[in-house]
Amino acid sequence: xxxxxxxxxxNIAIIEDKEYSYNEMLSLSKELTxxxxxxxxxxxxxxNTFESIAGYVGFIKEKIVDLLLPSDINKTLLKEVIQNYxxxxxxxxxxxxxxxxxxxVVRYKNYCLLKTNFxxxxxxxxxxxxLLTTSGSTGSLKFVRQSYKNIYSNAKSIIQYLNIKSxxxxxxxxxxSYTFMLSIINSHFLQGGSVVxxxxxxxxxxxxxxxxxxxxxxxxxxxxTFEMLKRLKFDRMELDxxxxxxxxxxxxxxxxxxxxxxSCEKKDIKFIVMYGQTEATxxxxxxxxxxxxKIGSIGIAIPDVKxxxxxxxxxxxxxxxxxxxxxxxxxxxxxxxxxxxxxYTGDIAREDDDGFFYIVGRxxxxxxxxxxxxxxxxxxxxANKNGYEVVISGNDEKIVIYSTKEYKDIIEFLSKTIxxxxxxxxxxxxxxxxxxxxxxxxxxxxxxxxxx
Amino acid sequence: xxxxxxxxxxxIESFGIEEEVLKNNLKYNTIEEWDSIGHxxxxxxxxxxxxxxxxxxxxxxxxxxxxxxxxxKKYDVEI
Numbered sequence: 001x002x003x004x005x006x007x008x009x010x011n012i013a014i015i016e017d018k019e020y021s022y023n024e025m026l027s028l029s030k031e032l033t034x035x036x037x038x039x040x041x042x043x044x045x046x047x048n049t050f051e052s053i054a055g056y057v058g059f060i061k062e063k064i065v066d067l068l069l070p071s072d073i074n075k076t077l078l079k080e081v082i083q084n085y086x087x088x089x090x091x092x093x094x095x096x097x098x099x100x101x102x103x104x105v106v107r108y109k110n111y112c113l114l115k116t117n118f119x120x121x122x123x124x125x126x127x128x129x130x131l132l133t134t135s136g137s138t139g140s141l142k143f144v145r146q147s148y149k150n151i152y153s154n155a156k157s158i159i160q161y162l163n164i165k166s167x168x169x170x171x172x173x174x175x176x177s178y179t180f181m182l183s184i185i186n187s188h189f190l191q192g193g194s195v196v197x198x199x200x201x202x203x204x205x206x207x208x209x210x211x212x213x214x215x216x217x218x219x220x221x222x223x224x225t226f227e228m229l230k231r232l233k234f235d236r237m238e239l240d241x242x243x244x245x246x247x248x249x250x251x252x253x254x255x256x257x258x259x260x261x262x263s264c265e266k267k268d269i270k271f272i273v274m275y276g277q278t279e280a281t282x283x284x285x286x287x288x289x290x291x292x293x294k295i296g297s298i299g300i301a302i303p304d305v306k307x308x309x310x311x312x313x314x315x316x317x318x319x320x321x322x323x324x325x326x327x328x329x330x331x332x333x334x335x336x337x338x339x340x341x342x343x344y345t346g347d348i349a350r351e352d353d354d355g356f357f358y359i360v361g362r363x364x365x366x367x368x369x370x371x372x373x374x375x376x377x378x379x380x381x382x383a384n385k386n387g388y389e390v391v392i393s394g395n396d397e398k399i400v401i402y403s404t405k406e407y408k409d410i411i412e413f414l415s416k417t418i419x420x421x422x423x424x425x426x427x428x429x430x431x432x433x434x435x436x437x438x439x440x441x442x443x444x445x446x447x448x449x450x451x452x
Numbered sequence: 453x454x455x456x457x458x459x460x461x462x463x464i465e466s467f468g469i470e471e472e473v474l475k476n477n478l479k480y481n482t483i484e485e486w487d488s489i490g491h492x493x494x495x496x497x498x499x500x501x502x503x504x505x506x507x508x509x510x511x512x513x514x515x516x517x518x519x520x521x522x523x524x525k526k527y528d529v530e531i
Contacts, residue, residue, distance in 0.1 A: 201481075201487070201488040201491075202488065203480075203488040203491045203492070203511065203512060204480065204512055204515065205509075205512040205513050205515070207512075208512060224488075224489070227492075228488060228492060231492060231495070231511070232508045232511060232512065233508050236508070237508070370489065421484075421485070421487060421489040421490060422468050422485065423489055423490070423493060424489075
């Protein structure tokens, strides 16, 4: 799908320590992939760097399957993923090389390609392009299988509704192992635009200096990004080059939506609220700037995608962006499309008279914290498996751990396991775990009685 | 409590770390706890401790333990 990139030759593709043209990026992609066969699986620990992104582009272009994880992933979990997926290669930062006993094939800047020694054959479906976790960082081995068609169609829709052009310059704000970040990279590259690759957060001066110096035209964030931005007095910032800002990764509080709409109006910046899932490649809906008075709405379906509501209100997404399904290990990679273009999102929504959608709840027990989807049942299982007798509940702001026993290290353990700041956890000692007669834990009752 | 104690306490409380971690001029992003989320709590803790309101420039330039001391001077907080 990246064949078109050859045409952009001297356009700037990636801005990092210097400006890299499409030619330079593609020449790295080409050399790196020359060591790898088509349809091989590579585990790729990503970073927002030239060599990591050029690797991703090469893998897609040469039909090498890319399993992406953030470089700071918990190393025990990483070993499990490697054991389960038995990749032919690892593409990782050189600083992590010592953790593996695999042979180095080649290195570029701060990255190296390692050849693994798994002597096993498994089939990989021709459509399969990427394997991505649903949250970026849970303790789960479940990956979403995205196809070339998925990525291409979603990027095309995004290009259309955001009107992305070759002179657009995006900047990274999230790890590029997130499907949302990838969708920004894909949609800009397909148009010959540029991406400023940096590891800075918006809490660092360097980030804002880059926006000014490189004349960045857009950036994106998850709800927490916007909380920080407000704290940084976004309304007083001078951001002359920015044309629009996008928000995804969970529901943004309505007072913040209003604050950003008001501030952006004054700056002549568009503020676009979006909704999506890894299972839908990245994006499902967006709230057009013209309809910004629909505060709290996730908007309308993006071009070429349909949204419907099931009888119980569950939001169903239909389109070429609906991914193939999940995988647990390499033996699932032969599988084809199990969803047939229809995704039950697990979110309960309503539609207003003008056809705009609003998320009102969720079917399953998961929360979205700092853009990471965290499955509470899964988290509880991990804790239980490791000897903690706890019950876990929570909302989009914090995760609450209830137990009848004292565990001094539970927060430390969970924060390490799912790579989340300790601040989001709260531990509460309770008299008893409330269950129904069938023994099922009543989380809502626990919350009511013991609070958050 | 002296200003230095208050200053250190803000780090210790916000990051949930031991005091000795602060030695050798602790820097942003060099420990897991001092990420953007930790940074937000640290700024709030300092504002509470010294009853000040930090400006945007100062929040984003607050890149390490020693730099922070200098920044607080602007708010008449000597550490």
